Amino acid sequence: MLFTVLLGLITSSLIVPFGRFVKTKWGIILAFIPLLLFLYYLQYIPLISWDKSYVQHIDWIPSLGVNFDLRLDGLSLLFSLLITGIGTCIFFYAKSYLKNDPYIDRFFGYLCLFMSAMLGLVLSDNIFLLFTFWELTSISSFFLIGFNNDHAVSRKSALTALSVTGLGGFFLLAGLVLMGNIAQTYSISELAEKAQLIQDHELFPYILGLVILGAMTKSAQFPFHFWLPGAMKAPTPVSAYLHSATMVKAGIYLLARFFPILGSNPAWTYSLMIIGGITMLYGAFHSLFRTDMKGVLAYSTISALGILVFLLGIGTEDAIIAVAVFIVVHALYKATLFLITGIIDHATHTRDLSVLQGLRKVLLPVAIAGFLAALSSAGVPLTLGFIGKDLIYEATLHSEQHVAIYLTVAAVITNILLVSAGFMAGIKPFMGTLPEKFEKINMPAKSLWIPPLILALLGVLFGCFPHIIGDWIAQPTVNSIMKVKTDFHLQIWHGFNLVLLLSALTIILGTILYFINKPNPRKLQWIERLNFIAPLTIFQKAYQRIYNFSTSYSNYFHNGYLRSYLLKIIIFAEVLLAYQLYLGGPLHINWDLLSAISVYEVVTVLIVFGAVALTLSTASRLTAVVATSVIGYGICLLFVFYSAPDLAMTQFTIDTLTVVLFVLVLFKLPPFLNLAKKRILIRDVVVAIVFGMILSMVAIRVLHVPTHIAISEFYGKNAYLLAKGRNVVNVLLVDFRGFDTMFEIIVLSIAALGVYSLLKLRLKSSEKE
Structure with missing residues (x-):
């Protein structure tokens, strides 16, 4: 397993010296890397069961409890297959999509890095290793989202995504550290065994909140969802890969992985149900107002992620089954629709749904893929989406009785809106009369339309034969999440019941809404009037205020003047030391511990004071340097008086060298000083006297502390x-x-x-x- 994680990293690093080969026909070899990884993980399907997993232990930093532990169970196998399987389609697709891009080698370097980061994330069995790959996904996605870095909007979108997910990573790290410290282990498997200890701890609410915040930012949950629509500025292969099956699902994976540790309690249940419920309704509603195909897909993705969080909040066996199946459902149809969007954009140079129509006449295979994906997203029978939607309704209907009706209504409304959004993206561009300006469109390369067609057909294949997904994929996944053996079998037909009625109602009302809701830019302008209360606007205002404060702070404390830095450092030290002296209580001086003051000590101190006064009052640079040296030599004498000849010699040497250097440096400068203003001199004198008094009090207090001479x-x-x-x-x-x-x-x-x-x-x- 370690090699599969490192393979993408190795490939990414090799692209640096050998990138020119990626730009040739031999670049297609890169697409076989995720394919080989997919075949490797495919062989584990019959080997993974509810009580059997594969673990690879590698010592990394054992003294800190950080090891490179990898674990392959049902949950990690599901995500590994999605990462590599859909990754294979993306790699083949991207080779043709970006064939004329001068930086295609750089793109595949980022893509390989991201694939490895995702594999490392889902296979990690150590929380620090998981966090390392978690952050690596954010960094690699930053480069992918901002790939078109000559466009300001792409750079801004990449920075926004990195800022939001990076902030979530900070919260997640805090939660993971607290969790590990309580359980005294950083192994995820061992944490699951100590779940009760963690949930009984007084810090559990904070741990739960921090982990959920981390998952919310990565999986674009409200109000952190706004980075996802902005990330649509990335090339289409990036949108199809990151925002259908991989990066945005990382937060879902995190919640599913920590379900045995943090789940099954009211705080988890209600938090995730509320967050997921708001997100799924918000995203589905906003998808109806978009005219850009990517915009529709972005908001419908947000809604789908909300559904998954919503189901994880419900937390029943039915809900976890629905999660396992819907992850596959969404990955297949959403990746298909994103890839189709890229083909249409390439061919027509537009993604505007208000002008796209009739493309089935020139892009028939693409239209077939779009129809099948749209039907799966709507949950039409004989597609996997139909089974996934039924499982969602099963989960809501069988949840706690006092909230079941409300959860079901929310799920039905969300799915009705998503039916319309799926038809808008998958059917609308291909229906109607073909505009004259699109008549000369040619069929794209096979490597562009075959991958989405394969994914769309898989949605139908798994819908007709659901036991493939149910027995081989979903059941091990559910067992891994719930840590118990479950026994269920997915079926196409469950008879006439309330779930079937709700499914039919969803399709009918969603179809009616599709025909009523015509893409129109004016609707988008209408809803944009509410942008002043949108989370993105609030985030931008908060960012601007933080930026302004940081600028003012930096300009004040880092103004480029050494004297200013020294003054602030000394004042800070004074405040800190004075506070510590205050905490220590009243200072009672035992005069017996202090030695008697001799005449030569008094004379030396008076000489030092005179030198200080001369340094401050003279207008000559050389006189100031000489007076400063007298101060140093006076301190040397004090060291000698108190039996510290080594310090005296050191002070003497340094002071002499300093004087010589000062004279050399000041030799070519004017002989006179321009003294600072009187108020500044008074300020500096006060600061210096206070600092000296505080250090004197510290020294006296130290004399009263019992001395341990063992060292x-x-x-x-x-x-x-x-x-x-x-x-x-x-x-x-x-x-x-x-x-x-x-x-x-x-x-x-x-x-x-x-x-x-x-x-x-x-x-x-x-x-x-």
Whole structure:
């Protein structure tokens, strides 16, 4: 399994030096990579059962409990097959769709990276490994969404998607860390065994909220849904891959994977039902007002994702069965419709449903695929969509009695709206009279129309033979989610009952709505009047305010003046130290612990004070440097008085070198100083005096703290025995803290090289300007 995850990463890195081959006919070889992976995972179908999974354990950072653990069970197998199976269609499709793009090699590099990230995400059995791939999907999708980076709108869409999903990743990481700390394990399998411990903990509401927030952002749940329609600026293969079966389903996968850990409690149930319910109704409603085919598909995708979250919230066996089947249903018909949209856009150079019609006469195979996908999205009998819709109604009708009617009504309304949206995207462009301007359209390459036709036919095949999906895919998936053995069999016919009546009502009313709801730009303009309360507008306003605050903050604290930086650092240190002194309580000085003050100490301090006064008052640079050196030498004497000759020598050496450097630097500058304003000098004096007083109080308080000399005794005893040195200070610096000293030397060396480079720098006159 590890190789299957790394294969895409390896391929992506190889495209960098060998990208030119992707632009030739040999580039089609890339499409066989997801195909081989699909065949690899296909062989596991008969081997995976409710109590059997495949685990691969690889030590990564065992000291931190982070391992490269991969686990293949029913749930991860379902997503692995979708990622690689639909990925195969996308790779073949994209080779023809982008054949004239000069950056097609870069595109396939991003696509391979994304495929590996998704496989790693669904196969991870360690929460930190899962999070690593979670973020990698966001990063790789950023490059895919913003692939047309010469367009400002593409760059903005990519940044919006990365910002929203990145914010969700931050919340998710916090929730995962809390969960792992409570259970004392970062293995997802072991977390499931400690579910009760986690749910009984006082931090469980926060964990649940953080994980749900992470899933909401990735799966475009209201109010974080707005990034998904904006991401439609990406090339069509990206939309078909990311927004039908992979990236947007990552949040669904996360909720399904953590269902045994966080589910089966009222907080989970009501949170997801409300979030999913609002999202599915909101997305379905907005899809009716769009005239762009991608816009219709984007909002219907949001609605479908809301349905999945809604069902995971219900959490019954019927609901989880519906989730497993509907994931496949939606992936098949939505990928088909996206690919068809790309073909139409390529052929007609428009996606406007108000002008597209009659294309069946020139794009017959594409029309067939569109009809079949639209029928599956509507839930017409003999399609997998019919079974999926019936399972949704089964789940709502068999939920808690006091809410069953409300959940069913919401599901029926949503599906009626989605029937209309599916017909708009899959049937509307092909019906009616063919406009004259489209009569000369030629059939696209087979690699463009065969993939969507295959996906559409699979929707019919699985609808006619539902046991293929039910027994081989859905049942292991449900077992993995619920952690119990289930026994169900999907059937085409369940007799005349309420579910069948609701299905028929959905199709009839959805079809009527399709004929009534004509695509019209004026309807879109009408609903855009409400944009001032739309989540996107609120997000943009919040972003602008944060940006303005950050700009003001940065301009104030990072104004480019070293003196300003030092002042702020010192003031912050003063506040922090003063606060800590305040927490420590009143300062009671034991004068017996302080040594007597001698005459030569007083004289030295007076000399230092005089030098300070001279430094502040003189107008000569050289006089200020000399006075500063007197301060340094006075401090050297104080070190000598208090039996610290090593510090005195160090201070003496540094002070002498500093004075020499100052004189060399100031040699070519004017001999006089332009002193700062009086108020600034007074401010600096006050800050300095306060800082000195606080440090004095800290030093006095330290004298009253009992001294533990165990460390000192250790170094004293072992300095010669272990390091063969009699000078304990030297041994500490060179041996016991050798790495610390080494890095300090490296830093100083780098600084010296920088200074030397600046001294040798010779700028041209244009560069100086």
